[in-house]
Amino acid sequence: MDRNEAVSITRIPVDFDRWDDVLALIMRAFASMDGIIDPPSSAHLLTADSLRDKARQETGFVALKGDRIVGCVFALEKVTEFYVGKLAVPPDCQGQGIGRRLMQAVEDLARSRGKAAIELQTRIELTANHAAFARLGFHETERTAHEGYARPTSITMRKPIP
Numbered sequence: 001m002d003r004n005e006a007v008s009i010t011r012i013p014v015d016f017d018r019w020d021d022v023l024a025l026i027m028r029a030f031a032s033m034d035g036i037i038d039p040p041s042s043a044h045l046l047t048a049d050s051l052r053d054k055a056r057q058e059t060g061f062v063a064l065k066g067d068r069i070v071g072c073v074f075a076l077e078k079v080t081e082f083y084v085g086k087l088a089v090p091p092d093c094q095g096q097g098i099g100r101r102l103m104q105a106v107e108d109l110a111r112s113r114g115k116a117a118i119e120l121q122t123r124i125e126l127t128a129n130h131a132a133f134a135r136l137g138f139h140e141t142e143r144t145a146h147e148g149y150a151r152p153t154s155i156t157m158r159k160p161i162p
Contacts, residue, residue, distance in 0.1 A: 005065050007098055009105050012060035012072075019048035021069045022062065026051075029088035037123045039146050039153065043086070054086075061105045063089070063098045073102040075109060075118070081158070082110045084120040103136055110161050117161055121154045133157050 023046055030043040054060070054074055063071030071089040075082040084106055089098045103118075110118050120138070122129045130140075138159045143152035
């Protein structure tokens with residue numbers, strides 16, 4: 001892949017028809033978590049149809065390099081913040097600032113809607129993700145456990161919107 005080719009960040013349109021591509025991207029991006037996080041990622045439960053439904057309830061953004069989808073993120077609007085989920089960039093595109101730009105799109109959306117913050121959850125085991133989100137201005141607010149687990153399995157992180 002040409003690292004110099006421009007990447008554009010686009011809000012997912014109502015008539016979007018590339019849900020199989022988004023699903024494949026998420027599965028590639030989340031594959032490295034298999035066998036590391038417990039319980040397994042909810043990404044395994046996604047389908048093209050469930051992503052389409054997700055986009056009807058949330059705001060989605062895709063990163064495009066030419067015609068290739070190289071990133072995505074979804075943001076659920078809540079009363080005081082946006083909850084960020086399914087941020088995904090495939091391994092061969094990581095380290096190019098795509099995730100940062102997708103998160104900036106969510107931050108800009110939150111600011112335009114007068115929200116106080118954006119929030120997300122990351123798994124306890126994914127310490128590199130904790131550090132990456134901290135570099136983007138997020139801080140830990142709590143630790144929670146998935147149903148059936150006595151130990152914390154997720155970290156909630158929040159970034160205030162100035």
